[in-house]
Amino acid sequence: MKRKKILFVCTGNTCRSPMAEMLLRAAIKKRKIRWWDAASCGIMAQAGEAINDKAAAVLKEAGVPVSDKFAARRLSQKLMDGSVLVVTMTEAHRQMLEDCACVACISSFAGCEVPDPYGAGIEVYRLTRDVLARACDNIIQNYILKYEE
16 A cells, blocks of 8 residues: 655744654554655755754654654655645645645644744744644544544
8 A cells, every 4th residue: 555645844844844744753653553654845945954953852852753864855746746635834835835735724733823933942842843743633633544434
């Protein structure tokens, strides 16, 4: 069976979307859900950049593995075509992609948009992580598990 992928999209692909990718991967693995994976990219990403240090730190605090091989990548049609769901961090991001199928704003799963924490203190990154973790749980409950039914 071919793996199904959920793609998270933010602006630079160094904070929010890689956090969401790694959180969803960890949640999928913990729940032993097969055939699903997560990926991330940024609308204006500088290809090859590492995950933000604070983003990595708050993931590690929560016991979420952080890949040292992570490298930011820019949104492409190929990435979107290979995904069953594209989740943007803000409504503005979603509107940029509104002509594409299967695009949703994270607010559908988290109850709010996820503002960019770049340049903020560690507490803002923790809050971002917690909102994204809640969204990932809802994605599993209300999308992945329902998709499998």
